[in-house]
Amino acid sequence: MSETTSNKLVMSSAQFQKLAKIIYDRAGIHFPESKKYVLESRLGRRLQELEIDSYDQYVSLISMGPYQDDEFQEMFNKITINETSFFRNEPQLEVFEKVTLPELLESRKSTKRLRLWSAACSSGEEPYTLAMIVHRTLGIRLMDWHVEIVGTDISELVLEIAQSGKYTDYALRTTPALVKQRYFKRENAFWVLDPSIQSMVSFQKHNLKDRLGAKRFGQFDVIFCRNVLIYFDDAMKTQVIGTFGQQLREDGTLYIGHSETLRGLDVPFEQLPIPQGFCYRLSDGEED
Template identity: 40%
Template sequence: MSSLFSKTISLGKELKISDSEFRDLRDFIYAQCGIYIADNRKYLLENRLANRLKKLSLKDFGEYYYYLQYDSGKGQELSKLFEVITTNETSFYRNPPQLKVFQENILADVIQEQRKKGLKSLRIWSAGCSTGEEPYTLAMILSEVLKGEIASWDIKITANDLSARVLDSARKGVYSDYSLRTTPKEIVQKYFDEDGKNFRIKSELKRMVSFGQINLKDKSHLKRVERSDIVFCRNVIIYFDDDMKKQVISAFYDNLHPGGYLIIGHSESLHNISRTFKPIHYPGAIIYQKEA
């Protein structure tokens, strides 16, 4: 979790957020990016924003709210705000049972359908890609499935996140042992080069992935994403309220080609959110399909 839990001390006391300051900031964040912070998570906002107040020499959360609205540096600070309120806990090959279903069932089906049409193109959207582990994992799986044939395919993985900082990290493609903790050893040897104590993604994988900043709250951002065969949005919609979830899932539906697939986090569900997708049950995973 990329969070800041340091405490700011003001006049010898720990800085606290008032109920009204919390409501103002919570509503502001929701209006900006759709992330909803419930009343019982007031402490989270207080802890994560304390360091920003200290950095900006602001005396309370009310001043910070004013800064975000009116200061000349508000645009830059908004990016910092997005960084500290989002969670970027991830790793390569996260949730192996789900990825096994993706590799053996979903990807195999999409590739077969493309071949039937005489096509060799594939578009995958990783929405909420964090520091790049997910889209690069997808590139590895594609390489494993298509093998020597992959050079003849037109493949693009569009990888987006709200945080500019994590995208900068993703583009570098350099990772520690910790990011590789769930990755099979033979995959590490095949798709990474050692870089001191770290590991660097091989260039042929980097070429498959295109990174860019996106705000899932902004419909104009969503419409700019190329139509997809498969959408990954894992462990993202848990941060949204039902209205925002419905808006985002509807955008994914519109983005997908008929017959395309949506893959969300294994603990997430579209129950009571959307009936437009057909749920397909596999051992260890539920995958959602846009019917042709």
């Protein structure tokens, strides 16, 4: 049973272990015991909203019965970090724009098809940034190309924002002024994305743990998966990167976050020697 101290529910170590296991089993996110306070502070309010007075009851609610999926979403929205912004880590995006994209435009010139995946895209800033880069690179030639950009995330809440295409100043905090001028329109408190960019991106809910589910997306020329691997342990990272190995074309490129690495993982990728790139290719002999 949970105890309360001055109206704050205390999560016991056993309750934390159960919750951490549910989160890991369903989403692959690893919460070490040292992060118990994070779950406690973020979920305390949720328990109050539900008028539940013990974490044991809450564990039952998210692990069985008709509301478990809905409640898992609610919980997930509270415990994950959705931090993102347009043009996040510009030096890395420059590598995409100046190296990967020109190579792809050359190698795909006969089919004129490009497919990009922003996996764990949060509220859409990352896939829309890729769309703007492709848009400004191709210019009028875009009419001849079939460009598909898919943004996926496990959280429905962030995908709703992504689909709205409406953002606050905060989302544009790392956006170059010219981009802002060209691709956004100010509407009251919001920056509204230009329809030409919005129409280049589609969004779907997808859990990176779901290997089979990823197959429905088909193969991509580029996969961006930035700033989510840090929440996974090595087993989950290996699984997710292994899936990307299946979903990436043999000459495709995988981009990860600047504080993430695939070093030490048993995965079929090798890092490209491009400073600031944090990008990988399938190792020889591993492509389908």
